Amino acid sequence: MESLGVSSLQNLRALSALLNPQQEQEDEDCERQNPSAALCPGNIGPKPKKETPAVSSSFSNSKDIWTEEEVAEGSQFDDLDDARPQPEFEVIMKQSVGTEDIFLGLNGKDPSSMSCEALLVKVKLPDTKLADVVLDVRETFLDLRTPKYKLGLHLPHPVHSQEGKAQFFREKEELEVTLLMKRPLDFINRR
Template identity: 70%
Template sequence: MESLSSFQSLQALSALLSPQQEDGEDDCKIVPPSAHLGPGHVGPPPKTNKDKEVSTAYMKENSKNIWSEEEVAEGSQYDDLADPRPQPEYEIILKQNVGTEDLFLGLSRKDPSSMCCEAMLVKVKLPDTKATDLVLDIKEKFLDLRTPKYKLGLHLPHPVHSQEGKAQYYSEKEELQVTLLMNRPMDSVNLQ
């Protein structure tokens, strides 16, 4: 008798969990509730467009953020967006000091990668510019060059020693060459 009552309990549970059948199909047919579900039914029910608009407006008003993304201007802290001067052409070249023992014998464990470079050479083309017009400021990760016609705010790919660089202007080429020693704190450990 217990099997009959457990069968009836299962039928009653199935009727509760499955949607109502309107066609008048057989009530004895047991359909698992998972048969009507698909991958789209996993998780919370999808929101309509109206719900999304209300929730984003609500989140903006009640957010604990100090500012929104629209209020923050893109660019670096050194950029002057009101300055109309164009950016000159430039090129960054990484340099390393190698000798015959490096080339032929490989004694110093140097390779052609940028990890083994000691200096960075920045070449900037400045047509119609005199050396007296140049204003150059070097930070650890930023090069700021200004002339009456051009401005260059360059984020450097590697940190440099800002006080140990060398700049030279070649008037016949109209080119400024800035050599900067790279600041690599682990060099004494890695390259010995």
């Protein structure tokens, strides 16, 4: 009666020979050195071919090492040599709620961030005048610069960069930027 180990070894060799006839010669050479090390589940079947990564057409004629899609939005504003401090800021999610939402629940809104329509970014800017503030809003990035402060903020949710508003409160020395969020179902949710 054959032992289970010998039969299994013969079955693995036969299966390997069926799936990859060229590998048979290499296996024989390895078996002479160490018979048990030559056969394992990774040796069954054809060897995987090493694939070279596909090169996009934009790289074929260029010496660029990355495309614009690979660079995170807002990274062009990162200036490591700029010693200006980051001001205190706060990001608040806002939603429009009426009496029909509070008392009757007609619109199906809940307190979660999925029901929010806007982002409110409050930035404290002590000793700053409105004329000194430079604000640039992108879909996922807010860049604010003054002579004393610099804020590069990656937004937690994409926004409509052209539909926001900003207010500067001189007495509080605070800038409030309200940005409408881009939501997947905006065409349904907006009224």
